[in-house]
Amino acid sequence: MNSLELINVRKAYGKTPVLDDISLALEPREFVAFLGPSGSGKSTLLRIIAGLETADAGEVRLDGRRIDQLPPGDRGVAMVFQHYALYPHMTVRGNMAFGLKNAHVPPAEIAARVAEAARILEIEAHLDKRPGQLSGGQRQRVAIGRAIVKHPRLFLLDEPLSNLDAALRMRTRLELADLRQRVDAAFVMVTHDQAEAMTLADRIVVMNDRRIQQVGAPMEIYLRPANSFVARFVGSPA
Ligand code: ADP
Ligand code: MG
Secondary structure (H helix, E strand, O other): OOOEEEEEEEEEEOOEEEEEEEEEEOOOOOEEEEEOOOOOOHHHHHHHHHOOOOOOEEEEEEOOEEHHHOOHHHOOEEEEOOOOOOOOOOOHHHHHHHHHHHOOOOHHHHHHHHHHHHHHHOOHHHOOOOHHHOOHHHHHHHHHHHHHOOOOOEEEEEOOOOOOOHHHHHHHHHHHHHHHHHOOOEEEEEEOOHHHHHHHOOEEEEEEOOEEEEEEOHHHHHHOOOOHHHHHHHOOOO
8 A cells, every 4th residue: 555645636825826736646665855946835845734724625645544634743754844843942852752752652662662763873872962052964864753753654845955064964864765775664755955855755746837747757858857847957968
């Protein structure tokens, strides 16, 4: 069964259409990157998949079930936001535990999951610090940790590397590739960075003008772009 299915999803803000006819089915444990310029509707699509926003038409299914018919705490989805969105007054441990406490996960289970995520991300030494005491890269890892502890079936990543400097971006990219090997989950990442999409994704979905322009493996898109927009955007050889 496909973990995530998008069927003719449409969205407009007022009279401005943002997403038109978006359809895609993920394979189990697949990593898909939506690649497109700023304003092409990538974040909106992730918020719809997360159930934070509703589509005007179409369906979002997770493991065969309509997402809008699942209770928010029971969707098996975890989102990493572009701007971390950590609670500044809570420790790293508190930030990672927060969602689990709200979901009434038992304290011993919470402690075990936080320890596991901290180990995966190598942030054990920072668990009692507050976000303000961390570097940007460490904060981003806490944001990823907050998703890992939920043991989601689907990770949603909104430009997870865009606020990092070049060296950290490379390192965090490798960490994401590694995380992928360790968890039984599918990934949807949105990005405007073609290198990021090319190196992490099994398939890339190129977005522009509210629509999917092409879906394919990175090399396929690079070597056989479907149109001139895709060719320019991924820097295909002429
Ligand atoms: P991306 O993440 O690809 O940059 P977004 O999904 O953030 O694109 O935005 C797509 C379009 O929708 C943009 O034109 C943006 O201005 C508009 N938009 C996004 N969120 C809202 C909102 N809450 N209300 C009105 N317009 C919005
Ligand atoms: Mg965005």
